[in-house]
Amino acid sequence: MVTIHLVNLRKTFGDVIATDDVNMDLEEGKLTTLLGPSGCGKTTLLRLIAGFYIPDRGRIFFDDRDVTEIPPNKRKTGMCFQNYALWPHMTVFDNISYGLKMKRMNGMKYTPAAIANRVEKVIDLVHMQGLANRTPHQLSGGQQQRVALARALVIEPDVLLLDEPLSNLDAKLRHEMREEIMRIQKELSITTVYVTHDQNEALSISDMVAVMDKGYIQQYASPKEIYARPQTIFVADFIGKCTFIDAEITSLGEYMKARLPDGQVVSGRSPLEGYPFQVGERVRCAVRPEDLQTERTDPTDNEIMGVANEVVYLGSNLEIHFKVGDIDAVSLLPPDAPASKGDKIRLFAPRANVMVLPLGGVDALRKIPGHPLYSQPAAVSSSAA
Amino acid sequence: MAEVSETTESESPGTEMVRQENLFVAVLRSLGNLVIGLFKGIAQRIIRFVKWTWRGVVRLAGFLRSPAKNTRILSDKFISGVHTFRREMDSLSSIQLLAIIIVFGVFLIAPLLKVVVGSFTIQEGEFVILLLLRNPVFLPQWSPADFRVIRPSPSGIVEIWGIEMGVILNSLYVAAIVTCIAVALGTFFAYLIARYEFRGKTILRTVLLFPMLSTPFVGAIGIKWFLGGNGFLNNLASAFFSWFGLTWTRIEFHGLAAIILVQGLSLFSLVYLNAYSSFVSIDPSLEEQAENLGAKGFTLFRTVTLPLAMPGIQAGAILAFILSIEDLGTPIVFSEDLQAQHCLAYQVFINITSESGSISPIGPAIGMILLAFALMGFLAIRKYAALRSYASGSKGGQWNPRTRRLSARATVLLYLLVVSMLFFALIPQMSVILLSFAEYRSSALFPPLTLDNFAILMNSDIQGALTRTLSYAGIATIGIVLLGVSAAYIISRRKIPGRTALDLLVTSPIAIPGTVIAAGYFTLFYNTPFFPRDAPMFLIVMSYLVRKFPFTVRAAYAGLQQTPVVMEEASLNVGAGRNTTFAKIVVPLIGLSVLAGALLSFVYCVSEVSTSLLLGGANYYQAPLTYWINVTRAGLPPIYGIGPAAALGVLMMSMQMVVITVTNRILKTRASAMTGI
């Protein structure tokens, strides 16, 4: 089990920057998810760790070992590909045992009995007993996925890499496999890197989440942190639902005050510690729908007035789409809340739940001393909030 | 949204809508656009090439301006290049790469250079290339008399000629017209096979490839016999029509017109293969979407299907262009017409040896011009070959094709059309078959038939030549497979600097005329250990290896394209080295494609002419079959002569037929790899 250190990584393809300024430590034994929309660079990062790409800049360490230049077959990583990549001309057994046959330790290799034994063990682990002699096209999607997993695990890698392994499965199977993966990962306590675009998946299985967009890591923290204290507008938007309100800072302090375009003033707090806010700076206030309530709970609560233009009944909640001036906002209320289309509504949001976020995305992060991105001159900055 | 539609209704249709134009006009217009597009494409390519050369020159000048700094930059680039190289390649691949470079360097580049070096030097106070330009026959020229394309003769035979415009223009415009014919026919057949189901389709698919069967030496005689004014076809037609009391006007093709006819009809198979590959890799949903929006039938074809298939069609078109401009066989057939002699390939051929048997510098100088055109077209193809799959890739091009069943009546009409076209296309092959069964040719309508010509197959010299040829081809094919698969793998999977150059190198034999290479071999290697006086065997095998290399490379490459890289990555990931991955994962997965490529290379080796002829003459006990076909043809009956030579030609055609049929089956949609690009 190793800790993965990524230092200053950058990978370009021609003129396109796939990923840049990556500084992360992935703790041993933990499951880290790389989360983001298509094209954000998460798969690139995964493949960098696996060794299929050589970074243009930066180093990769497994514990103290610099593996940046080491070819993929010598890195002791086990990768599970998005399309499984099972070899069609081999049976399940051969697919799995292939890696074991390759393994050499001091010029010694595994005996056939040892191979059979180990393969059987891992087949049990992934619940694929009895299917060892099938060929890939005789297997269902879920079964193929498990074989791919088994293949990666049987070689006892230091790192397990999973590239959107569940995206080709139906919802129920996905749920099942998710549980399996978590179970196996905990059991073997193997450092795992998981790539997905599905935030629910990410939040439910991960120890740490790295949210990525356009090649940059926006935030690397636990799922709770990511949800409750997003550090950029992108993260706030990508995880869960959020209402965003543009505002201008009127005063600083532990709770900042900001004025909305239509004159209302809200007070909130920034999850970004250390960011040098300034009076007059344009910011965006984010508030989760469930934090917008119909009742005032504290005198310091913000009061927000608007006109409801759509009410959606969700069974467990009532989703209210309303307009504050020109701004669209969403609120989640109990299902029996008295609200209908066209009503004037008044909602309250506690100060602590209004998150003030600077515009500028990744560039904003650069201004924070102590942040991994601090004082890294953006190469050719292609990011925008 | 509601607002917009209201406005439209109230206004007159004139502002937004326009009358639908005449279908005929539309068709003409798009055909015109197609042709214009093709030539614009070629022109653009030429301009881009010129610009690229210019940039190279500018860069060179810039380099020279501050050599020190630039040398350092260059050496840095070189060093990082070496690093990449070391990282990507391991010992086995390095050996493979070295082997390929050595083989090609010695057996392709060296002879080529030897032959052309003379053309760029000053000989007897003359710069050879300029010599050519002083000869008016090369320069563009024409006179009103040259435009008489149809020449009726008092003998009752109507002669159809081409237009003489000087050697260089002749070659170019003939190749251009041949390309148009080949594209028209090839695309038509490709669309037919790709999109329609009808009885006998499988047979037709194979027969469409037969124009590719080569018929060295005897084909020429056969073509003349069939197409002559008093030849077989004219006699048949005359007899047929006189039954109805009509007189048939005898037609005879001459000069450039004859070349256009014969080449166009034999090269369309190449375009067919490439166009077919393209048509079947079009994602059906693209067409379905268009249909959903209202397009159908010919409009659909014109606006969606054809443009999507363009890369493959264009690749085939350019290949046809190159092969036409380089073709020596057809001009020789019609060489009694001065026009036919006035093309680049023929001029190279007659000017290549001097009286003393050494290499004249004039032939290679002309060869350089030819090579320049061929290479330009060749570079253009590579661009298209890379782009060939607009719409495939994600699923590997294996959709359920959208095919329609043809009604019985349509099938009959189709066959009428197709059979007549194929009849003309297969004249060389059919004439050889008929020749092999003919006792002699005379003015009689149908020659007396006999099986005696096939007695030549019992001849011990011939049998020896056959076994020898098969072993030469076999050994060469083994070498081709070993080196070719290595080359394909290095080119497609190893990201070393100079990858493109390697690709060009191994596919270039298609663009280089055989006579030039043969001449190079003779001058460079005669009486050296490679080619001892009486033993051309080694050099013959090497010549096969180098000249027929591209087919296996391309087939292996096609196989590699269909094998996702991720298969190899998975193998690397679990700890297998590059070589193990290659042996255990790649080879089984591309094995079939490689087999197809190997078969093709084998059969093309057997029918190779230029070097076989020249080298075989050194010792005919080691000469291959094509040499013997020539010797047999020049001999006299009853043992030798044209009949027996035709029998050998039939033998050779049967071998090729078997291989091509099998390969077509194996390669299926990627059968375009058979053409070597």
Added chain:
Amino acid sequence: MVSSGELQAGRNVKTIVIVVVIVAVLGAAVVIIILPPPQVGEQTLTILTRHDTSIQSVFETAFLATDFAKQNNIKDIMWKTQAGSYWKQVIDGGGVDVLWGGGPTLFDQMQRDGHLQSLNSTHMLTVLARVPNEIAGADMKRNNTEGQTIWVAAAISSFGFTINKAFLTDYGLPTPETWTDLADPIWGSILPTATIAMGNAPATTSNTRIYEIMTQGMGWNNGWVNLARMAGSARLYQGSVETQSAAETEQVGVAMSIDYYGLSSQVNNPDCEYVLPVNQTIVNGDPIAIVKDTPKLTLAEGFLDFILSAEGQAYWFNPGINRMPVLAEAFLTERGLLHPDLYAVFNKTLANQGIDFNDTLSLLTNAAFIYYFESVFNDAHDKLQTTWKAMVDAYYATNITLPELDMLAAKMGTPVNVTVDLIEHQFTIEYATEINNDILTSDIFRYNMKTLWTAAANAQYDLVLAELLSMI
């Protein structure tokens, strides 16, 4: 966690590959070294020849069965078959013992280059005594300056044309009897359809000989005019086989032929007939010689002995060979008696008083001759045909008279003038002799001369055409 019982020694693939490669290389070396060595004492005779394979196989089998071959342990004949222009290179490469077939000019060139052995051993003198010095006025032996024979004819050929009777009948053409007949305007009356097939001189030595017959027999200028008139009605083919084929497939009515091609066509195609032009042909000896200083002199001489024996000569009569022997006695052998038809042709050939042919002149001008021919007849063919056709059409339309046609044709065919280095040269015998060597040795010079000749010819044809048009 790996327990010790799970491991075993692994194979190192690298070492295996290296071993395989070494084994393969060693194996190849062993195979090459242990190639069956030539049996002790077995002899091979190497013959460089222009004769085709039928001749090679027949004579090889026959020779190897002779006592001489058996006594001298000759087990094989190695045939080399390069084109004439490569002969020098091949002989220089070494290993060739005998030269056989290819026409006197080629052999005279070989003599000029010093490749021929003098045949003055006792054995050879006996053999040579059997061969007549002359047949129908043509040399059957060639001597060097010391009077020693350096080549001897092993067969004879005559030159004529093959007619296709079907073609002639279809288009109402007469049966020609002489070369001058072929210059008649009637042969151009169905142009653009050609009626005659002529071989382009550089591509065929036999057809070249025919043209030399005309220029020597009719006189240089008249010969060229005759050729021009024929060429105007003809298509020029790039080889004697193609020329012959044209007559066989009824593409033309008349094709220039050497006798054995003509006879072969006659046998195989009922429409074809070989015609010997009356008093306008020559007999050609087809030489055999020994390469100078060959180590296998005795064997070579033995071969010549065989070829020049009546029995050996009788093999010329084999079907598919159809050659005339140089020894009339061949017809009296057992096999010879089976071919009375060939005997008839032989006698007719001998009886035909041909022209007096000057082999030396041929040798001295050969290169210039053939390239001049190509330049003015092949490379300028379009204009030549246009001009001749115009003349013929005008004649048949009675716009010009026959003498006028002859006059114009003379202007058309007369050898052209070119300006080289500011001096004007007409293509006379003297000029041809003067430039012959340069044409042979310098590609550039040859190319330049050809370009000049073609241009001059085109201009000449245009001029004649203009004159014709002004006359009608």
